[in-house]
Amino acid sequence: MGLGERLAERMKSADLSQSELARRVNVTPQTIGKLIRGEARGSIHLHRIARELRTSPEYLTGDIDDPTAGAPPILPERDDIIEVPMLDLAYGMGGTFLEDDDPEVRHEPFSTSFIRRYTKAGPEHIVFAEGIGDSMAPTIGTNDLVLIDQSDNHLRMADQIWAFSFGGVGMIKRLRPRPDGSVAILSDNPSVPEDRAVDDELHLIGRVVARVAKL
The missing domain is CATH 2.10.109.10 (Umud Fragment, subunit A)
Structure with a gap:
């Protein structure tokens, strides 16, 4: 699967619409749409997109096949x-x-x-x-x-x-x-x-x- 297919798959898994993902990442829905359709190879916001989709940028770009591997943990902010x-x-x-x-x-x-x-x-x-x-x-x-x-x-x-x-x-x-x-x-x-x-x-x-x- 390419970036667009993996992005759509993770959005479905996370039950996130294109507009809701765009809102969370602070981009336009058109930016997400371009990624899904394969009109853009990547985005400066890919790390935040991956975080919202509970996966890693490497999975979205096809470098790895495990959506959970390398996913940045959502950690509570520590005091230090x-x-x-x-x-x-x-x-x-x-x-x-x-x-x-x-x-x-x-x-x-x-x-x-x-x-x-x-x-x-x-x-x-x-x-x-x-x-x-x-x-x-x-x-x-x-x-x-x-x-x-x-x-x-x-x-x-x-x-x-x-x-x-x-x-x-x-x-x-x-x-x-x-x-x-x-x-x-x-x-x-x-x-x-x-x-x-x-x-x-x-x-x-x-x-x-x-x-x-x-x-």
Whole structure:
């Protein structure tokens, strides 16, 4: 079975509709539909999809045949440790295609006190990703780790830094709502021109709440 068939099979087993799975993972139903129909080879959200379906990303992609093997346990949050997904896929500072990428995901333990400096979100809603490119320099540089709070997915304040999909391309930029209903996409690097999103072109993935960089 391919990704689409395995996804549909696990959705049936978990008694989840396409719209309900999309709601839980914080994507559009169209994104789930593309995966089921085989129009996308993978998704940045595959680890969260697998978690909701009580299986592993490896099973969904066909690397293993046991749906229970490698499934991340749904553990209660401990007082001292949070397991955070580490995506081996950089949200491009200048844009990286999301839907056709199949990111490898591993989980790393972080102290709860460290994570809680930046977000109160539950472990299932946070993820680390690596930046590529210089369009957000000097704020975010290549190989910097960014902590993304996926529970924060509503644009309430101007000029915060967000991870988002714009025309099917993943980006990390500042966003500024405009009076005409559009959203300005801003880079910290002054040499990168402003872009503009209108209508439903922009899908928020989560707010960037922290950056970890080497000295």
